Amino acid sequence: MASKGEKTRSDIIVCAKNLFYQRGYEATSFTDIVNASGFFRGNIYHYFKTKDEILEAVIQQRQTDIRTGLAYWDAQYADPKARLNAFVSMVARSSELTEYGCPIGSLNTELGKERRELQDEARVLFDLFRHWLAQQFVALGYEDKAETMSLHLLGRAQGIAVIAQVYHDADVLKRETQMLAEWVREL
Template sequence: MAKKGDKTRTDIVDCAKDLFYTQGYERTSFTDIVNATGVYRGNIYHYFKSKEEILEAVIDQRLAEFRIVLKQWDVRHSTPRARLMAFVQMIASKRKDLTRYGCPIGSLNTELAKDQHDLQQSSKALFDLFRDWLTAQFIALGYAAEAESLALHLLGRAQGIAVIAHVYGDAALLQGEVSRLEAWIEESIVQSGLS
């Protein structure tokens, strides 16, 4: 099923995803992508008509990957409590990359949202994905109208942890903040009366 061109295309997206994350979108040049992939310059333009289009493909891939992760959590964990904890545990498990390069979603959005960048609309979808999933968990906890606000609070807490851990390159700091976040979730569950 997988054609030849598909592999090249996938290689480009994989490499670009990594470079955009570790260096930032703006700082990553076309030449960087050429060198990292080994794909010839003109050839990349055969698959994507611009650097922006590569970024869109990268965002689409991240969206697809995260949708799979969320689906796995839904299958693996039956309670909203366990699902929220899975979200927080992801932060802990990714602590190495988070401290070195920041959050792949947050740092990209922060870069693109400057001065109404067009592409930010696409990258915002990554936040929407988690916001909606988290909202569903809080609704399951009985929060109803408050649910989205709690979801955004949790997302924000996660972002804050990533920013500070990134700036200070401190994984232990991240771990400590993750513990606080777990405690907050426990409190929220107690308050919901669904403990």
């Protein structure tokens, strides 16, 4: 069983993950995390020395979340197209997308400007999906185009997320993801 400290640590990470997503990394203050988590300042400092360190832990957590999700899809669906559909469905079903955009995309967009060291870690979140999607394209017989197709699909999903958030519009999210599902179907 996990120690008490493990739980405290992961509680802090969950709080920070939500705040970074909903407000952005720069816009989230250390005090915001203190208030939202309910812990005392010094207590949080015991686990993380800086805000940057919290972000690193959040990114680690997101990596774990994604690996778990991809493994679940691997177990759930044998057919590569069914797996690609699972990916598109995830985008279509995410109601928070119209509020805060894609958690991975918006994080990379922010960090990619002038926090490159941190973006190097956040980019891994894209790589996880990228490699997994490429595997599906390979399985469908697109060996030599798998990587470019994977980036294309990721890009389409990101574009949908941006527009859906800009207009805070669930309809455009639905419409565009249907088009993306159509693209998968025609493979």
